[in-house]
Amino acid sequence: MILHNLAQQLIYGLSVGATYALIALGYTMVYGTLRLINFAHGDVYMVGAVVGFYVASWVTRSGGAAWITLTVALLAAMAACAVLGYCIERFAYRPLRNRPRLVLLITAIGVSLLLENTFQLPAVFGATPRYYPQRMISSLLAPFGVLGLTRLDLLSLVLSLALVGFITWIILRTRTGLALRAVSFRFDTATLMGINTDRIISFTFVFGSALAAVAGVLNAIRYQVDPLMGIMWGLKAFIAAVLGGIGSITGALLGGLLLGMVETLLRGVFLPASYSGYADAAAFVILILILLIKPTGLLGQSTAQKV
Amino acid sequence: MDAPQACGAQPGGKPLIHVPLLEITNLCVQFGGLRALSQFNFALDPGDLVGLIGPNGAGKTTAFNVVTGVYRPSAGRVILDGRSIGGRKPFQVNRLGVARTFQNIRLFEGMSVFDNVLVSFNRSGMGGVAGTLVRTPGHERIEHNRECEALDLLAVFGLAGRADDLSSSLPYGQQRRLEIARALATRPRILLLDEPAAGMNPQEKVDLMEMIRLLRDRFRVGIWLIEHDMKLVMSICQRITVLDHGETIAVGTPQEIQDNPKVIEAYLGGPA
Amino acid sequence: MTELSDRPSSRVLPAWAANFVIVLVIGTLWPVARLTASQLNPYVVQVILLIGINIVMATSLNLINGITGQFSLGHAGFAAVGAYVTGVLVNYLAAHDQLAGHEWLAMIVFLPLGGIIAAAMGLVVGIPTLRLTGDYLAIATLGFGEIIRIVITNTNRIGPLEVRGSQGLRVPVISNLFWTYLWVIICVVCVWRLVHSIKGKAFLAVREDEIAAAAMGVNTTFYKVLAFVIGAFFAGVGGGLQATGFFLIDPKGFGFMQSFLYVVMVVLGGSGSVTGVILAAIVLTWLPEQLRSLKSLHVEDLRMVTFSLLLIVMMLVRPEGLLGRRELWWTRRRLAAPSPAGNP
Numbered sequence: 001m002i003l004h005n006l007a008q009q010l011i012y013g014l015s016v017g018a019t020y021a022l023i024a025l026g027y028t029m030v031y032g033t034l035r036l037i038n039f040a041h042g043d044v045y046m047v048g049a050v051v052g053f054y055v056a057s058w059v060t061r062s063g064g065a066a067w068i069t070l071t072v073a074l075l076a077a078m079a080a081c082a083v084l085g086y087c088i089e090r091f092a093y094r095p096l097r098n099r100p101r102l103v104l105l106i107t108a109i110g111v112s113l114l115l116e117n118t119f120q121l122p123a124v125f126g127a128t129p130r131y132y133p134q135r136m137i138s139s140l141l142a143p144f145g146v147l148g149l150t151r152l153d154l155l156s157l158v159l160s161l162a163l164v165g166f167i168t169w170i171i172l173r174t175r176t177g178l179a180l181r182a183v184s185f186r187f188d189t190a191t192l193m194g195i196n197t198d199r200i201i202s203f204t205f206v207f208g209s210a211l212a213a214v215a216g217v218l219n220a221i222r223y224q225v226d227p228l229m230g231i232m233w234g235l236k237a238f239i240a241a242v243l244g245g246i247g248s249i250t251g252a253l254l255g256g257l258l259l260g261m262v263e264t265l266l267r268g269v270f271l272p273a274s275y276s277g278y279a280d281a282a283a284f285v286i287l288i289l290i291l292l293i294k295p296t297g298l299l300g301q302s303t304a305q306k307v
Numbered sequence: 308m309d310a311p312q313a314c315g316a317q318p319g320g321k322p323l324i325h326v327p328l329l330e331i332t333n334l335c336v337q338f339g340g341l342r343a344l345s346q347f348n349f350a351l352d353p354g355d356l357v358g359l360i361g362p363n364g365a366g367k368t369t370a371f372n373v374v375t376g377v378y379r380p381s382a383g384r385v386i387l388d389g390r391s392i393g394g395r396k397p398f399q400v401n402r403l404g405v406a407r408t409f410q411n412i413r414l415f416e417g418m419s420v421f422d423n424v425l426v427s428f429n430r431s432g433m434g435g436v437a438g439t440l441v442r443t444p445g446h447e448r449i450e451h452n453r454e455c456e457a458l459d460l461l462a463v464f465g466l467a468g469r470a471d472d473l474s475s476s477l478p479y480g481q482q483r484r485l486e487i488a489r490a491l492a493t494r495p496r497i498l499l500l501d502e503p504a505a506g507m508n509p510q511e512k513v514d515l516m517e518m519i520r521l522l523r524d525r526f527r528v529g530i531w532l533i534e535h536d537m538k539l540v541m542s543i544c545q546r547i548t549v550l551d552h553g554e555t556i557a558v559g560t561p562q563e564i565q566d567n568p569k570v571i572e573a574y575l576g577g578p579a
Numbered sequence: 580m581t582e583l584s585d586r587p588s589s590r591v592l593p594a595w596a597a598n599f600v601i602v603l604v605i606g607t608l609w610p611v612a613r614l615t616a617s618q619l620n621p622y623v624v625q626v627i628l629l630i631g632i633n634i635v636m637a638t639s640l641n642l643i644n645g646i647t648g649q650f651s652l653g654h655a656g657f658a659a660v661g662a663y664v665t666g667v668l669v670n671y672l673a674a675h676d677q678l679a680g681h682e683w684l685a686m687i688v689f690l691p692l693g694g695i696i697a698a699a700m701g702l703v704v705g706i707p708t709l710r711l712t713g714d715y716l717a718i719a720t721l722g723f724g725e726i727i728r729i730v731i732t733n734t735n736r737i738g739p740l741e742v743r744g745s746q747g748l749r750v751p752v753i754s755n756l757f758w759t760y761l762w763v764i765i766c767v768v769c770v771w772r773l774v775h776s777i778k779g780k781a782f783l784a785v786r787e788d789e790i791a792a793a794a795m796g797v798n799t800t801f802y803k804v805l806a807f808v809i810g811a812f813f814a815g816v817g818g819g820l821q822a823t824g825f826f827l828i829d830p831k832g833f834g835f836m837q838s839f840l841y842v843v844m845v846v847l848g849g850s851g852s853v854t855g856v857i858l859a860a861i862v863l864t865w866l867p868e869q870l871r872s873l874k875s876l877h878v879e880d881l882r883m884v885t886f887s888l889l890l891i892v893m894m895l896v897r898p899e900g901l902l903g904r905r906e907l908w909w910t911r912r913r914l915a916a917p918s919p920a921g922n923p
Contacts, residue, residue: 096898105650105714106842107890107894110894117883238718275733278729377790397793401795416787417783417786418780418787429797439773444595
């Protein structure tokens with residue numbers, strides 16, 4: 001029985017971790033190129049969930065089956081967030097690129113607040129949580145097999161691995177990827193080498209936002225949609241990125257999976273029920289530990305400063 | 308038996324072995340596989356004006372960085388006034404009497420000229436905090452005295468008129484002078500100047516040479532100089548050490564260095 | 580040559596006179612506070628109280644973020660510590676019927692105690708994190724702030740003391756304008772004096788260039804930790820003032836959003852300007868309250884939307900804040916920035 005619970009929690013943890021990884025990728029790519037913690041990324045994830053919600057509701061009302069609804073919703077969310085991510089970079093961050101980092105950080109937080117509060121307006125979504133169409137939920141969250149795996153868990157895992165694989169392929173095998181690596185390494189030199197840094201940076205935002213959208217839809221199906229859902233998830237996904245090594249793609253995947261598992265196991269297995277609230281603190285404790293022991297993360301590399 | 312002697316004097320006028328103020332013995336600095344400095348030996352006394360030259364990447368700034376505590380020595384010793392300072396933190400090394408300027412000027416850009424120098428006048432530890440908060444008459448007097456000293460120092464460097472300007476608004480030559488003034492404000496016994504003439508025009512360099520000599524005489528410091536301007540180095544330094552790829556290839560007076568074939572080869576390359 | 584007497588001094592008054600004025604102000608504070616409280620609408624009094632608390636919070640954060648340049652995003656965590664220490668202890672007294680008649684004693688003992696424990700927390704947080712820089716320091720402090728908040732949320736009792744975590748803690752209102760503004764004066768005077776002294780230059784130097792500062796004999800770790808500890812102390816006091824000033828405290832009010840609000844006050848005022856940050860704290864407390872009174876639907880949400888937009892615009896247009904690095908009465912001449920054409 002205990003083993004069964006453990007296995008279940010492990011699967012669940014991997015699934016949660018996969019979602020963290022999807023969001024973490026966005027953070028890590030942006031930080032790798034711009035050295036900016038994109039605080040607004042968690043809210044892009046939220047927007048994905050909301051867009052997906054509206055689209056899914058509409059498709060379901062028009063009689064769509066669960067899988068069709070899911071696909072359409074995912075595509076719509078990805079498109080919407082890609083545009084959103086592009087706009088945020090273009091209009092809020094790019095003008096400030098040469099300013100001190102603190103200014104960028106505060107702007108990012110400002111964008112985050114703007115998104116959260118705009119979506120809390122009743123005209124846009126409102127503050128009360130809502131749920132994806134019941135048909136979708138029952139179809140995707142129906143457990144099957146001996147471990148109680150759901151279609152959603154499987155989907156999360158498969159999608160994240162596929163997308164991480166895709167971005168890794170892009171980075172290692174395409175010219176865009178090469179340009180991206182150059183920009184992460186040395187921004188100024190990359191410009192001098194004729195790389196269109198603006199285009200590369202836009203690419204990181206667009207791609208990262210699309211991934212966050214996927215995570216948003218998947219999570220919203222599992223839990224609910226609300227305008228503040230991005231805060232905790234965004235923060236923890238960022239911690240996952242730091243854990244894995246900020247700037248490293250595989251690090252984002254590793255960090256995400258690890259964090260998801262640790263959190264889930266703590267909450268579901270190791271902590272007695274009355275203390276399960278402390279599992280939330282686990283992510284932050286991990287953050288502090290990583291920053292103190294190996295700030296560059298598990299897979300990251302350190303850079304030295306010339307005096 | 309003879310009565311106990313006063314320190315340093317011996318019957319027959321034979322002097323004790325002279326111990327230099329700064330003594331570096333067999334210093335090695337290694338970064339992973341790269342040997343930045345090997346078997347480096349050096350000695351400096353107050354009143355000395357010594358140069359350190361060599362092609363780019365020879366290890367000159369590395370030597371400065373080790374002495375000032377930015378890098379740890381991989382092997383060898385750095386002794387200041389009999390105390391080993393290798394591996395100590397930079398602020399400790401400064402408190403013990405070593406001050407420096409930087410190759411790429413590192414002024415406190417957001418602070419005024421006056422404040423840049425005033426930073427160096429921080430001496431006391433926690434006791435100072437209490438006095439600062441209550442502003443006892445004693446504390447006020449100390450602060451006033453230090454501010455006067457700071458202004459006097461600025462005057463020596465010709466910067467007193469711009470005391471309240473943002474330090475980054477100074478012309479380049481004056482910024483370099485401010486950096487030297489700031490370092491001197493820490494009351495060092497040894498001053499390390501890292502390429503102080505870089506970016507200066509010929510007139511500024513002449514003024515700088517005068518200033519360095521003046522500093523040495525007026526403040527009784529030992530000055531160790533990294534420079535690329537040969538004319539400057541040759542005209543003011545008593546002694547010059549030449550580095551190449553981390554190794555010392557020559558030590559001597561300016562004349563000896565100029566005639567040294569190894570030095571010429573290091574700078575201009577060997578026979579084609 | 581500029582004589583020392585010709586230079587504009589950071590000493591507005593000679594020290595003995597300043598000390599005298601401070602004592603005088605504190606002496607008249609009690610009657611002035613009582614008069615104000617009795618003459619004005621209670622809601623307005625609450626706002627003035629909140630302004631005072633926010634001045635303490637923003638000024639203490641200014642020491643850490645603005646003056647010493649350490650980007651801390653967990654300031655509300657220190658406030659939480661102070662709030663709960665003070666609140667829990669006051670509650671305990673009240674529950675045992677020991678509070679009545681001894682409120683002033685409770686304020687004198689428990690409020691600074693909250694500050695001291697918060698300062699100890701600042702030490703615990705500061706020492707390991709202060710070796711980190713920039714973004715990493717920001718998220719580490721954010722992490723600590725969240726840990727503190729989560730721990731409080733999940734704590735119901737500590738021995739005989741009731742904490743009540745996520746349910747919120749009701750604390751008797753024993754603070755008033757006098758206590759609040761007493762601490763405003765203490766906090767501002769302390770931070771001002773620290774900054775405008777030779778010691779203050781060391782803090783600023785740490786902000787400007789740590790490596791150069793160390794080379795000039797500044798023990799950068801000491802100053803960073805000192806800023807953190809002093810900042811945390813006053814944040815703890817601010818938290819205690821919150822606990823005793825408003826009838827309910829809740830861990831949700833001490834989260835990242837709150838920390839961020841204080842950061843905005845510091846940045847808006849101009850990091851490093853003591854008067855600027857005080858001004859910003861006043862504006863950013865008073866303005867939203869003014870907007871709140873507008874009789875319009877969902878003005879609460881629009882308020883936040885406007886706030887965030889304002890923030891972004893401010894970063895785009897004037898990131899150095901209202902006063903930059905100047906104090907309120909410094910002329911343009913002081914700390915003149917380089918002319919656009921370059922060096923004269």
